[in-house]
């Protein structure tokens with residue numbers, strides 16, 4: 001039987017299981033001490049004042065928008081080339097989403113495109129660091145609008161030697177099953193502002209509040225946090241393994257096509273190749289047991305019924321980009337099998353330009 005290499009797979013060790021199990025056995029399951037430790041450890045790792053752990057990355061975004069006081073009629077800028085979760089969070093906060101295009105090289109939101117979309121109603125810009133590759137965050141900090149860094153795919157990545165997530169007014173993380181490390185479902189918001197931290201913490205629980213209007217049941221639980229703390233300890237080795245696999249794929253791609261576009265400091269969360277015909281390439285790799293996927297299901301302008309011509313770089317990425325399996329739990333046999341399949345399907349790769 002042919003071995004199937006899934007597109008992604010979490011890396012859970014026996015130690016992770018023990019840590020979560022010991023928390024469950026201890027009976028302190030709801031939000032408590034363990035969650036507090038996880039918040040401190042991740043925010044220290046990022047270089048932030050503190051963090052608030054929540055039950056998803058999407059809710060981390062929603063709460064960030066609420067903490068900035070964003071309401072109906074306010075505008076929030078985001079890229080068109082990102083998962084729909086970001087759009088959902090803005091919608092849930094009642095704000096108006098304003099889409100920007102991505103850069104010509106790489107897959108991150110374009111500072112020039114963002115600048116052209118800023119109005120007097122713009123209350124925040126969400127800057128996702130896509131596929132593990134840091135966006136040019138220095139350019140966004142110059143715009144006089146609060147920046148929310150979306151590090152859901154890039155925890156541990158660095159921009160000019162500093163951890164991403166340490167630049168924005170707020171930063172969000174996701175620990176969903178397919179992300180860099182996992183707590184099942186989960187997320188966090190980190191910030192340098194004590195005031196914002198207090199607001200965030202207050203919003204994640206509903207009991208004993210003076211008002212019911214801004215309290216949401218979105219906190220993380222302690223057994224998830226126990227898993228998160230254990231996974232965080234492995235983050236350095238996870239990133240090392242990802243970069244080593246990416247370097248091996250790079251060799252093949254450079255022989256036959258364009259070198260993949262990654263910024264320095266990337267953690268190689270996704271390995272994205274550009275091909276002339278994504279559907280056919282995904283099918284061909286699938287027949288060889290290598291499950292590939294489009295990294296973005298649909299560009300967001302297609303949900304909002306906007307003209308695709310306004311987003312040429314997003315359209316180009318969507319028309320070409322395919323994500324190839326890359327994760328720390330890949331065995332040597334699996335990595336070699338992907339290498340063999342990449343060589344065999346080289347005629348699909350986009351020609352060098």
Ligand SMILES: *Cc1c(COP(=O)(O)O)cnc(C)c1O
Pocket residue numbers: 056057058059082083085086128150152153174175176185186187
């Ligand atoms: C996954 C993801 C999110 C949402 O995180 P969830 O934990 O799945 O809600 C937000 N932004 C980006 C860039 C993501 O990849």
